[in-house]
Amino acid sequence: MTATGVQKLAEGIWRLDMPPHQVRLLGSPPSAIGERSILLLREGKYESATGTLEFDIGDASALNVGTQQETIVLLSTAEVSLVRREIEKPMDGYSVSMPTGDREFLQLVHSELPDPMQRAAAQLLEGVRKRYPGELKRGLSRNFSETPDNFWYVIVQPRVEELSITVRGTVDHFSRVSKLEIKDDRGNTRFKVRGPDDVEAALELIFHARRR
Numbered sequence: 001m002t003a004t005g006v007q008k009l010a011e012g013i014w015r016l017d018m019p020p021h022q023v024r025l026l027g028s029p030p031s032a033i034g035e036r037s038i039l040l041l042r043e044g045k046y047e048s049a050t051g052t053l054e055f056d057i058g059d060a061s062a063l064n065v066g067t068q069q070e071t072i073v074l075l076s077t078a079e080v081s082l083v084r085r086e087i088e089k090p091m092d093g094y095s096v097s098m099p100t101g102d103r104e105f106l107q108l109v110h111s112e113l114p115d116p117m118q119r120a121a122a123q124l125l126e127g128v129r130k131r132y133p134g135e136l137k138r139g140l141s142r143n144f145s146e147t148p149d150n151f152w153y154v155i156v157q158p159r160v161e162e163l164s165i166t167v168r169g170t171v172d173h174f175s176r177v178s179k180l181e182i183k184d185d186r187g188n189t190r191f192k193v194r195g196p197d198d199v200e201a202a203l204e205l206i207f208h209a210r211r212r
Contacts, residue, residue, distance in 0.1 A: 003073075006053045012075035014053055020065050029062040037071040044075060048156070099135035105144050105154070112158035117204040120196045121163060127203045128152075129165060149187075151209040162194040165202060167209040177208050 006016045022031065023037040042062050044055040051074065057211040098106075102125055109121040125136075128146075136144040155164040166185045167174070173189070174182055179201035180191045193202050 001057050003053045006051050014073045016071055017069040018071040019069050023065045026060045026062045029065045031064045034100050035066045035068040037066040039073045041075050099134035104138050105136050108156050110187050113161055116195045120193055120199055123199045151211050152206045166190045167208040168206050
């Protein structure tokens with residue numbers, strides 16, 4: 001079997017995408033906990049140049065089947081402390097306890113926006129969650145709406161390297177408190193976040209939005 005798109009985490013430890021149903025084909029795992037799957041290999045050949053990992057199916061055992069595609073693969077000879085550290089590491093640097101929609105938002109930002117905007121998005125979401133324990137819900141494209149009360153809505157815009165945010169309420173409602181340029185968005189109010197310096201002003205607008 002040859003797995004592609006493999007990322008080396010440490011000596012004898014890799015991360016790859018493998019759907020849960022494929023993990024189950026490698027044996028009946030003793031556990032089904034959390035989002036990550038875990039495979040144990042007796043032997044495997046990793047090629048860093050191509051990002052591939054080759055192994056015989058007979059040399060693979062499924063230790064855990066998760067709910068997502070992310071899979072940790074480790075050789076039976078891998079150092080125990082390294083294995084524990086990689087298994088417990090948050091997905092893509094984001095806490096496994098983070099709501100799924102929030103994590104999807106940050107992962108999309110991480111893949112499509114530059115470093116300053118990644119920091120801005122993380123700071124923005126952290127600021128929101130300190131005051132409102134909801135969850136973002138992804139739409140059909142790069143848009144996310146707040147749940148259960150959609151008082152703010154965000155679109156990831158990779159072409160212009162910005163976040164476009166719409167908050168509930170008319171422009172008049174925000175005009176006295178806004179430190180950012182605001183525009184009408186079909187009866188609500190839209191503004192842009194272009195970097196970390198805009199985050200504080202953005203949070204002021206978000207929490208000035210009309211709530212249900």
